[in-house]
Amino acid sequence: MRVLLDDVSKTYADRSGQAVEALAHVSFTAEAEELVAIVGPSGCGKSTLLNLVAGLLAPGAGAIAFEGDLPPGRPPTAMVFQEFALFPWRTVQANVELGLEEAGRPAADRRVIARRFIELTGLGGFEGKYPHQLSGGMRQRVGIARALAVEPAVLLMDEPFSALDAQTRQLMQEELLGIWERTRQTILYVTHNIHEAVWMADRVVVLSRRPGRVLEIVPVELKRPRTEAMLGEPGFVHAVELIWGRIRSQARDALQEGRE
Amino acid sequence: MTRLPVPDRTRALTRRRHPVARVLGLLALVLAWEVLTRTGWVPPLFLPSPLGVLASGAEMLASGELAVHIATSLRRIVLGFGLGALGGVSVGLAVGVFSLAEAIGNPLIAATFPIPKIALLPLLILWLGIGEASKVAVIMLGVFFPMAINTYTGVRHADPLLIRAAVSFGAGRWSVIRKVMLPSALPMIFAGLKLGAGTSLLLLVAAEMIAANSGIGFLILNAQNLMETTRLMVGIVVLSLLGLASHWLLVRAERAALPWRPEV
Numbered sequence: 001m002r003v004l005l006d007d008v009s010k011t012y013a014d015r016s017g018q019a020v021e022a023l024a025h026v027s028f029t030a031e032a033e034e035l036v037a038i039v040g041p042s043g044c045g046k047s048t049l050l051n052l053v054a055g056l057l058a059p060g061a062g063a064i065a066f067e068g069d070l071p072p073g074r075p076p077t078a079m080v081f082q083e084f085a086l087f088p089w090r091t092v093q094a095n096v097e098l099g100l101e102e103a104g105r106p107a108a109d110r111r112v113i114a115r116r117f118i119e120l121t122g123l124g125g126f127e128g129k130y131p132h133q134l135s136g137g138m139r140q141r142v143g144i145a146r147a148l149a150v151e152p153a154v155l156l157m158d159e160p161f162s163a164l165d166a167q168t169r170q171l172m173q174e175e176l177l178g179i180w181e182r183t184r185q186t187i188l189y190v191t192h193n194i195h196e197a198v199w200m201a202d203r204v205v206v207l208s209r210r211p212g213r214v215l216e217i218v219p220v221e222l223k224r225p226r227t228e229a230m231l232g233e234p235g236f237v238h239a240v241e242l243i244w245g246r247i248r249s250q251a252r253d254a255l256q257e258g259r260e
Numbered sequence: 261m262t263r264l265p266v267p268d269r270t271r272a273l274t275r276r277r278h279p280v281a282r283v284l285g286l287l288a289l290v291l292a293w294e295v296l297t298r299t300g301w302v303p304p305l306f307l308p309s310p311l312g313v314l315a316s317g318a319e320m321l322a323s324g325e326l327a328v329h330i331a332t333s334l335r336r337i338v339l340g341f342g343l344g345a346l347g348g349v350s351v352g353l354a355v356g357v358f359s360l361a362e363a364i365g366n367p368l369i370a371a372t373f374p375i376p377k378i379a380l381l382p383l384l385i386l387w388l389g390i391g392e393a394s395k396v397a398v399i400m401l402g403v404f405f406p407m408a409i410n411t412y413t414g415v416r417h418a419d420p421l422l423i424r425a426a427v428s429f430g431a432g433r434w435s436v437i438r439k440v441m442l443p444s445a446l447p448m449i450f451a452g453l454k455l456g457a458g459t460s461l462l463l464l465v466a467a468e469m470i471a472a473n474s475g476i477g478f479l480i481l482n483a484q485n486l487m488e489t490t491r492l493m494v495g496i497v498v499l500s501l502l503g504l505a506s507h508w509l510l511v512r513a514e515r516a517a518l519p520w521r522p523e524v
Contacts, residue, residue: 054428055428056424056427056428075429075430077428078428078429079425079428081421081425083421085421085422085424085425087422087425087439087440087443088520088521089443089446089518089520090520098426098429098439099429099430101435102426102429102430102431102435103429103430130519130520131520132520132522146429150429
C-alpha cells in the first residue's frame with residue numbers, strides 16, 4: 001500500500017504552552033512494498049511524522065492518505081517503538097497477541113498467529129518469558145513480532161534499533177531485511193543514523209531541523225539482498241556523503257540550539 | 261618502576277546480613293525478659309513473664325474464650341478491610357481515569373483524607389448504632405483513603421508510552437484501562453493494601469476499646485481494668501500475630517499477582 005503525504009504541517013504546544021513548529025509542508029510518497037528511511041538531525045520532527053501516519057497525532061494542515069487494497073481485518077499501520085513499549089506484565093506470547101486482541105481475533109487464532117511471528121523473529125522458546133527477562137535485542141524482536149502479527153499494510157518503525165548496542169543493531173538490521181523480504185509491506189523507517197538509513201532503504205527522505213522540511217529524497221542504488229560488503233561500495237558511500245552534506249550544517253545548528 | 265596494588269574498595273560497597281545476630285537478638289530479648297521477671301526485679305503485675313503469657317494464652321485458647329475474641333475481631337477487620345479496599349480501588353480508578361471524576365473527587369479526598377478516622381467513630385456510632393456496623397465502617401474509612409489515593413497515583417503514573425502503544429494497535433478507552441492502567445496501578449494497589457492492613461488493625465483495636473464487649477481490643481482494655489496483665493499481654497501478642505499474618509498473606513498475594521516484577 002502506498003502512503004501519501006501531501007503538504008503536511010504540524011505545530012504543537014510544548015510544556016510551557018509555547019507553539020513549536022515540528023513539521024512544515026512535508027510531501028512525499030512511499031510506494032507499495034518500498035522501504036523508505038526518514039533521517040534528520042535531532043528534533044526534526046521525524047517521530048512526529050510517524051505518529052501522524054499512525055493516527056496518534058492529527059496533522060495541523062495537509063493530508064495523509066493510504067492508497068491500495070487493504071484486506072479486511074488488517075490495519076493500515078502498526079508501529080515499532082524506539083523504547084520497545086512492551087507491557088511488562090505480559091509474557092512474550094501475550095505481548096505479541098496484543099494487536100490481535102484489539103483486532104477482535106478469537107483466542108485460538110491469536111495463539112497460532114502470534115506463535116508464527118514469534119518463530120519468524122527468532123523468539124521461539126521465549127514465549128513464556130517476561131520482557132524484563134530479555135535482552136534489549138530480544139525485546140525489540142517482541143516489538144517487531146507484535147507489529148508484524150497484525151499484518152499491517154504499512155510498518156512504522158521509530159528508531160527501532162537505536163537503543164541497542166552497535167553489534168546487536170547490525171544483526172537486527174539484517175534480520176529485519178530478511179523478514180521484510182518475506183512479508184513485503186511498506187516500511188517507513190525513522191532513524192538518525194545515516195549509514196543505517198542508506199543500508200536498509202530504497203529511498204532516504206532527508207528532513208531539515210525544526211521545523212522539519214524535506215531537504216532531499218535520495219534514492220539508494222544498491223541491489224537486494226543487502227550484504228555487509230555493500231557498506232564499502234561506491235553507491236553506498238556516495239549516498240551517505242550526499243546525505244551528510246545536506247544535514248551537516250543543520251545538525252550543527254541543532255547542537256548549538258540545544259546549548260543555549 | 262614500582263608496582264601498585266589495586267586498592268580494595270569493596271568494603272564500602274558490601275552490606276553483610278549477619279544471619280546469626282538476627283535470631284540471637286530476638287532470643288536474647290525474650291531471655292532477658294524471662295530472667296527479669298523470674299528474679300522478681302519487675303513485679304508480674306507490670307510485666308508478666310513470656311512463659312506466663314504463653315501459658316495463659318494456651319489456657320484461653322483451650323477454654324474457647326480467645327477464639328471468640330479473635331473471630332469477632334477478624335469478622336470486623338475482614339469486612340471493613342474488604343469493603344474499604346474495594347471502594348478505594350474503584351474510586352481511585354475512576355478518579356484516575358476520568359477527568360470529570362478527578363475534578364470532583366480530588367478536592368473531596370484531599371479535604372477528608374487528613375481527618376483521623378477514629379475521630380469519626382462517635383459520629384458513626386450515632387448514625388449506625390453501637391453494634392458491628394459502626395466498627396466495620398470506621399475500618400472501612402481508614403482503608404478507603406490509602407487505597408483510593410494509591411490507586412489514583414498508580415493509574416496516573418501509567419507509562420504514556422504504553423498507552424500510546426495500546427492505542428496504536430487500536431485499543432479503545434476500556435481496553436486501555438483494563439490492559440494498561442489497571443496493571444500499571446497494581447504495585448501501588450498492593451502498597452496501599454499493606455498500608456491499609458496496618459491502619460485497619462489500629463482502628464479495630466481503637467474501636468473495640470471505645471465501644472465493644474468482645475474482640476481483641478476489648479480483651480486488652482478489660483484485662484487492664486481487672487489488672488490481669490498476663491491476659492492483656494496475650495491480647496497484644498495475638499494482635500502482633502494478626503499483623504504478621506496479614507502482611508505475610510499480602511506479600512504472597514502480591515507475588516502471585518505480579519509475577520512479572522523482577523523482585524517484590
